[in-house]
Structure formats: structure tokens, C-alpha cells
Amino acid sequence: MSAELCGVELRGPILNGSGTFDAIAARKAFGDVLLDEFPFDLFVSKTITVAPRQGNPPPRLWETPAGLVNSIGLPNKGLRGFLAEDLPQLGELPVPLCVSVMGFSRDELAELVAAVAERDEVELIELNFSCPNVETGTIMGADPAETALSVERLRPLTRKPLIVKLTPNATDPGAVAEAAENAGADAVSLINTLRGMALAPGTNRPWLGAGTGGQSGPAVRAIALAQVAEVSRRVGIPTIGMGGIATGRDAADFLAAGAAAVAVGTESFRDPAAGRRIAAELEAILRDERGFLPAASSERTAL
Amino acid sequence: MNGPRTQAPFGRRMAEVTGNESVGAYRLISVLDSDGPPDPRPGQFYMLSARDCWGGGADERPYLPRAFSYARAHEDGTLQFFLEAIGPGTDRLARLEPGEGIGLVGPLGIGFDPGPAGEALLVGGGIGAAPLLCLSDELGPEARVLLGFRSAVHALGAGLFAEVQVATDDGSVGRRGFVTELLREQLDAGGRATVYACGPPPMLEAVRALCAERDVPVQLALESGMACGYGACFGCVVPTRNGYVRLCVDGPVLAGDELETAVVPGAPH
Numbered sequence: 001m002s003a004e005l006c007g008v009e010l011r012g013p014i015l016n017g018s019g020t021f022d023a024i025a026a027r028k029a030f031g032d033v034l035l036d037e038f039p040f041d042l043f044v045s046k047t048i049t050v051a052p053r054q055g056n057p058p059p060r061l062w063e064t065p066a067g068l069v070n071s072i073g074l075p076n077k078g079l080r081g082f083l084a085e086d087l088p089q090l091g092e093l094p095v096p097l098c099v100s101v102m103g104f105s106r107d108e109l110a111e112l113v114a115a116v117a118e119r120d121e122v123e124l125i126e127l128n129f130s131c132p133n134v135e136t137g138t139i140m141g142a143d144p145a146e147t148a149l150s151v152e153r154l155r156p157l158t159r160k161p162l163i164v165k166l167t168p169n170a171t172d173p174g175a176v177a178e179a180a181e182n183a184g185a186d187a188v189s190l191i192n193t194l195r196g197m198a199l200a201p202g203t204n205r206p207w208l209g210a211g212t213g214g215q216s217g218p219a220v221r222a223i224a225l226a227q228v229a230e231v232s233r234r235v236g237i238p239t240i241g242m243g244g245i246a247t248g249r250d251a252a253d254f255l256a257a258g259a260a261a262v263a264v265g266t267e268s269f270r271d272p273a274a275g276r277r278i279a280a281e282l283e284a285i286l287r288d289e290r291g292f293l294p295a296a297s298s299e300r301t302a303l
Numbered sequence: 304m305n306g307p308r309t310q311a312p313f314g315r316r317m318a319e320v321t322g323n324e325s326v327g328a329y330r331l332i333s334v335l336d337s338d339g340p341p342d343p344r345p346g347q348f349y350m351l352s353a354r355d356c357w358g359g360g361a362d363e364r365p366y367l368p369r370a371f372s373y374a375r376a377h378e379d380g381t382l383q384f385f386l387e388a389i390g391p392g393t394d395r396l397a398r399l400e401p402g403e404g405i406g407l408v409g410p411l412g413i414g415f416d417p418g419p420a421g422e423a424l425l426v427g428g429g430i431g432a433a434p435l436l437c438l439s440d441e442l443g444p445e446a447r448v449l450l451g452f453r454s455a456v457h458a459l460g461a462g463l464f465a466e467v468q469v470a471t472d473d474g475s476v477g478r479r480g481f482v483t484e485l486l487r488e489q490l491d492a493g494g495r496a497t498v499y500a501c502g503p504p505p506m507l508e509a510v511r512a513l514c515a516e517r518d519v520p521v522q523l524a525l526e527s528g529m530a531c532g533y534g535a536c537f538g539c540v541v542p543t544r545n546g547y548v549r550l551c552v553d554g555p556v557l558a559g560d561e562l563e564t565a566v567v568p569g570a571p572h
Contacts, residue, residue, distance in 0.1 A: 025534025025552045029411055031310040046537075054546050058568050061528050061538035065363035068530060072537045075547065209568065217366065269531035270352065270368055272408060273314025 001283045005042065005238060005261050006161035006186040008096050008123050012041035013255070014279045017242050017265030018100040018126060018165065019046045019072065024089050026272060035094055039275030043093050044263070045086070047100040047128045048116075050108045052078035057209035062198040067217020067244070067266060069196040071210035074102065079115055091121035098124035098163065102131055106153045117158035126163040127154070127185075130192050141192075142170040144179035151183035161186035163240065166231065168220075169195050173227050174234040181235045189240035189263065190231060191224045217266040218244040225257055232258025246274070248281020252289075255282075304522065304558045306413035307344040311533075315368075315406045317354055320399045321381065327459025329430065330397045331374070332384045334405055341380065345438035346414030346501075346524050346556040348372045350532040351384065353395050354404030360391035368406065369396065370529045372434035372501070372555070374463070382407075385433040385460070411532045412555050415499050415522050420445040422495045426486050426510055428502025429453065432460055434524050435501060439464060447489065451482030451506065483509040490517055498559075500524070507565035514559050521559035525550055527567050541567045 003013040016039075023043060027034050055075030062069045077085060090097050099116045103109030109127070116122050129141030129150065140146045147164065154162060164180040166173050168191040177188045193214025200207040224243020232239045241259030245251050246267040254262045267274040322333035350368035358366055369392040374385040388397035399405060415438055417423065423446035425435045432450050439448050448467040452458040455475035461467045468485050469477030478485060483506065490496060490513070500510045501524035514521035527550045530536040540547035541554070543561045548554065559565075 019537075020535060022534045022537075025549070028308070028552055029311055029533040030313040033313050037313050055537060055540065058538075058540055058542075058547075059528060060540065061530050061536070063364055063367050066358070066366055068367060070530075070536065070538060075537055075540075266530075269536055270366075271315035271406070272531070272533055272535070276314070 001279070003041065003261060005240070006124060006163070008042070008161065010041040010096065010261070012279050013261040014040055014251070014275050014282070015042045015240060015261055015263040016040045016044055016268065016275065017263040018044045018128065020265035021268050022046060023093055024086060030272070035092070037273065037276065038094050039268070039273050040095060040264070041279070042096050042098055042261070043090065044098045044126060045090060045100050046076060047074050047102045048076045048079060048082045048112065049074060049102050049104075050079050050111055052076065052081060059207060059209055060213075062207050062213070064196075064198070064215065064217070064219060067215055067219035069198055069208065069213040069215050070193070071208040071213030073210060079112055083115065083119065087119060087121050096123040097121055098126050100126040100128050100165070102128040104131060105135055106150055109150060110153055110157060113154045114157050117160050122160065124161045124163060125158065126165050126189060127151070128165050130165065130167045139167065139169070141165070141167040141176060144175045147176050148179040148183040151180050151185050155184035163187040163189050165192055166190040167192045168223065168227055174230050177231045177235045181237050185237060187238040187240060187260070188231060188235060189242065191220065191227050191243045194220055194223065216244070218246055220244050221250060225253060228254055228259050229257040245278065248278050248283070248285050251278055251282045252285045304413065304416065304556060304561065306346065306416040306522070306556050308413045309340050309343050309347060309410050311340070311409050311411055312338060315408050317404045318407050320401055320403045320405050322401055323399055326385070326463065328457045329385055329387050329460050331463070332386065332396065332399055334382045334384070334407070335380055336382045336407060337380050339380065339382070339407065340410065341376070341378070343373055343376050343410035344414030345417070345441060346372060346434045347410035347412050348532070348555060349382070349384070349407050349409030349411065351396060352406040353399060354406060357395065360395055362391065365392035365395060367530050368408065368532070369393065370532055370551070372524065373410070374433040374436045375440065376437060385430060385436070387430050408532060412551055413553070415524070415556050417442060417499070418497045422497050423447070424449065424486065424489055424496050424498045426482055426498055426500040426502070427451070428482055428506040429457060431502030431506070431524070432463070433501070435499065436463055438499060449482050449485040449489065451502070452476070481509065482506065483513060486510060487513060490519060498522070504566045511559045511562060511565045522556050523559055523562070523565055524556045525554055525565065525567060
């Protein structure tokens with residue numbers, strides 16, 4: 001079951017959501033068998049920033065009905081640490097690599113994209129726009145104009161595919177996706193987590209160290225499917241669909257809604273090998289229902 | 304800490320529950336883990352979930368698997384877990400019946416790094432006795448075991464150990480007071496000692512401070528709410544002198560001198 005995304009050949013259509021699988025830590029826990037049984041067809045790194053980040057104060061997790069709220073806060077080694085320590089290890093994975101970056105300004109984004117793009121290990125770059133631009137205070141990915149300005153600035157820096165990760169915490173994610181496409185993005189991925197919060201029992205105060213966090217898991221699946229269908233209708237570039245995918249049936253639904261590929265996130269927390277199971281279930285469904293797997297990005301189902 | 308780590312098979316596997324006995328206020332769940340490694344290390348843990356009806360409890364939870372240090376690993380592949388029903392996840396696990404399926408990922412994390420048995424003081428609070436059981440099996444009768452419990456029905460957990468000193472909050476069994484008082488007496492008695500501790504955060508912090516005061520090496524098995532158990536979610540961090548560390552991959556056993564405090568925000572639920 002092969003697939004293709006922005007010109008990159010993949011052995012299948014299953015990705016991981018950024019920040020939901022640490023291949024380096026998983027290799028410590030499971031050993032090199034992880035490489036033989038790698039659960040994704042394209043690996044998306046955790047988001048990196050220019051400066052190292054410790055992340056948010058704990059507690060960082062709250063279990064909800066069919067999901068969880070997290071406030072992790074993008075802990076990472078920073079650009080230099082990532083390039084020196086993590087990237088060589090990620091380069092050993094048996095699948096193509098997409099690196100996710102986030103900048104607090106367009107200058108930072110440009111620095112990240114330029115530095116990451118020149119490394120041979122990296123085949124695609126995902127732009128995490130779910131943070132405020134410190135110069136304007138606007139969440140980049142919630143605003144079509146901000147998104148366009150950023151993509152226009154980054155587009156000339158590399159010929160490698162640029163994927164814009166869309167936030168669902170926007171008035172009109174479809175308009176942001178259109179702006180990204182018009183500015184030269186090669187694909188969009190969605191959804192990121194939905195803003196959420198929980199109160200600590202008996203205190204009336206927020207449980208999470210950062211006050212609020214992002215909801216993920218099957219609880220958000222119907223919302224994600226609607227947004228993927230909407231965005232896929234409005235742009236011509238491929239969409240990568242995610243949000244609560246836990247079975248091959250879920251993955252098939254996102255593909256039917258127009259996604260060229262799908263990503264597994266929270267389900268990997270329940271089973272590290274969930275991506276492989278979902279891929280096998282999806283393959284069986286597509287074989288039964290249509291006799292073949294549609295080439296990625298070539299077939300869209302109008303909804 | 305550079306404690307021992309036995310690697311886990313990749314992915315969640317299904318095993319069969321073979322026993323569920325009451326031990327006072329706790330349950331001792333036995334699982335036949337035919338596909339797991341035979342040699343987990345004391346202090347390592349497994350992510351557990353019931354195969355059926357995982358979800359549909361209070362608030363439609365549990366959703367995520369729950370992390371438990373194993374209490375004993377037998378040669379036939381049987382793993383034993385010691386738990387108390389305190390929320391939707393532990394409630395469901397406590398009701399597992401023989402023959403039911405249980406999902407396992409593990410062993411995970413790094414375990415205790417045991418030194419000479421004659422110097423070992425094992426200090427546990429409540430359910431924190433679990434990883435000390437396999438550690439005391441390994442170290443043998445020379446290692447001293449000190450356990451604290453809330454009440455007499457909880458103190459029945461001490462019956463799993465061959466020889467043990469007990470303290471209870473209400474004085475109904477053993478000494479009245481905290482287990483740290485038993486530890487203080489042992490340390491006062493002199494001689495070289497290494498402390499291995501697991502229990503609720505205030506107890507661990509008291510043990511850490513006592514050992515730091517006297518320059519006694521201590522290894523603490525901490526707990527923090529986890530989503531994945533293998534480093535994916537970055538949710539289980541605790542603050543250390545070197546910044547936040549993920550308890551699931553760089554713990555759960557940490558050396559006392561890595562910590563400024565063992566009180567970690569956010570109890571598991």
C-alpha cells in the first residue's frame with residue numbers, strides 16, 4: 001500500500017501527529033526492533049524552536065471522556081541541539097522525515113526553515129503556526145493574512161515541501177488554508193488540538209500548570225473530520241487529516257473526506273504500535289470496498 | 304540515574320488475568336505475560352488497560368492506560384500488580400476477573416540500581432510497597448524493609464513480605480506514626496546504608512530530606528500522571544536539578560540528589 005505526498009514516495013499513508021511520538025525515547029524503551037516494526041510511513045518530529053525550551057510546568061495532562069487535555073509547552077533542545085543531537089538519530093529511521101518548526105517571529109521561522117532545509121535527513125518541513133507572533137500578538141495560524149505573510153517569507157528559502165499545520169482554534173480554518181496555498185504552501189495538515197481546560201477537583205482552580213491546554217483523542221474526531229472535509233474542498237494542495245483516529249475505519253473516513261494522508265496521535269499513547277494496526281485495518285477496508293487504494297491526493301470525495 | 308532497563312517488546316500485547324486476590328485494602332492482580340521478557344528490573348513499570356470495558360466508568364473514563372510498577376515477576380511469566388481502587392482506571396483494574404484480557408506495554412523505565420543487601424533499607428508507603436516486594440526478593444533477608452500504612456486494613460499489605468517493620472498513621476498495627484520515624488531510627492543505629500523508597504510524595508520528600516541531611520544515598524521511585532509510558536507525550540515530567548525529566552524514560556527511579564524536592568505536582572487520577 002504505497003502513497004505519495006508532495007512528491008515524496010511513502011510506503012503507506014499513515015503519519016504520526018507532531019509531538020505524539022518520540023522515536024528516540026521509544027528506541028530506548030523498545031530497542032532496535034522499533035526500526036523493523038516502525039509504526040508510521042513518514043515520521044514527523046516534535047516541534048523545534050530556535051531557543052531551547054523546558055516546556056510548561058506540570059501537571060501537563062488531564063484525562064477526559066475519550067481523550068485528554070495536554071499542556072506540554074513544546075519542550076525541545078532548540079535548533080542547535082536538535083541539529084547536532086537529534087537529527088542524526090532521526091535520520092536512522094526507516095521512513096522519510098518531516099521536521100516541525102515553530103517561530104515566535106518571521107525571522108525565527110526563516111532561521112529554522114533555512115537551517116533544517118539544508119540537511120539531507122529532512123524531506124519535508126511542517127510549519128506549526130499555533131503560537132502568537134510576538135510582534136503582532138496574533139496567533140499566526142488563526143489569521144489568513146498572518147499565515148500568508150509567513151509562508152511568502154519562507155517559500156523562497158527552500159524547494160522542500162512546506163506543510164502548514166492548521167489550528168482548529170480559528171474562525172475559518174478553510175480561509176487560512178486557502179491563504180497558505182496561495183502563498184506557496186505544498187500541503188496543509190489538520191487538526192491541531194482544541195483549546196480546553198480542566199479544574200483540579202475540589203479547588204475551582206485550573207488543574208494544568210499552564211492553565212489551559214489542548215484537547216485530543218476520539219473526543220475531537222467528528223470536529224476534525226468536518227474541518228478536513230471543509231479544507232479539502234477549498235484547497236487544491238494535499239491535506240493531511242488527523243484528530244482522534246484510532247482505527248482503520250477512522251483513517252478511511254478521513255481519506256474519504258479528502259485527506260491525502262492521515263496522522264495518528266493520541267492513540268499511540270494507548271498502544272505504541274497503533275500506527276501499524278491502523279495501517280493494516282485500513283488496507284483491508286480499502287481492498288474490500290474499492291479493490292484498490294487511491295493514489296494519495298488524486299481522489300477526492302465531494303461531501 | 305543510570306539504573307537498569309530491560310527493554311519491552313514493541314507495542315501493546317494482550318495477556319490473560321489469572322488471579323485477583325484481596326490483600327486488605329488492596330488487590331493483587333496476577334497476569335500471565337507469555338510474550339514479555341522474563342527479567343524486568345525492580346522499579347520498572349507496565350502500562351495496564353483492561354481489554355474489555357476500558358471506558359464507561361465515572362465520566363466515561365478510563366481512556367488512557369495506567370502505569371504500575373510490577374510487584375513480582377515469576378519464572379512462568381506471571382506478573383503481579385498491587386493496586387488500590389481510587390479512580391476509574393484502578394476501579395476497573397481492581398474488578399478484573401481470571402480469564403479476562405489485559406493490555407500490557409512494558410517493562411518500561413529504569414529500575415532501582417541495587418547495591419549490597421546488608422546496607423539496604425527499603426522504605427515504602429501504602430501502595431508504594433509494590434516495587435519493594437521484588438526488590439526485597441532479589442536482595443534477600445539481609446535487606447531491611449520498613450513500611451507505612453494508613454490503617455490496619457491497609458497494613459495487611461505488609462503480609463506479602465517475609466520480614467518487615469510497620470508503622471500506621473493510627474497506631475492500629477506496629478508503630479504509631481510515619482515510616483520515616485522507623486527510617487530515622489535505622490539511620491541513627493549507624494552503619495553504611497543505601498535507601499530505596501517508594502510511596503506518596505510527602506513520604507518520599509521526608510525520606511529524601513532525611514537522607515540528604517545525613518549524606519545517605521537514596522533511590523526514589525516517583526509517580527506522576529502518564530499518558531503513554533514510553534516518552535511520547537512529555538506529560539509526566541518532574542522538576543530536577545537538571546530541569547524537567549520524563550519519569551517514564553529517565554525514571555521512575557531517580558537518585559535523591561537529583562531532586563530538590565520529591566513533591567511533584569499533579570497526583571495520578
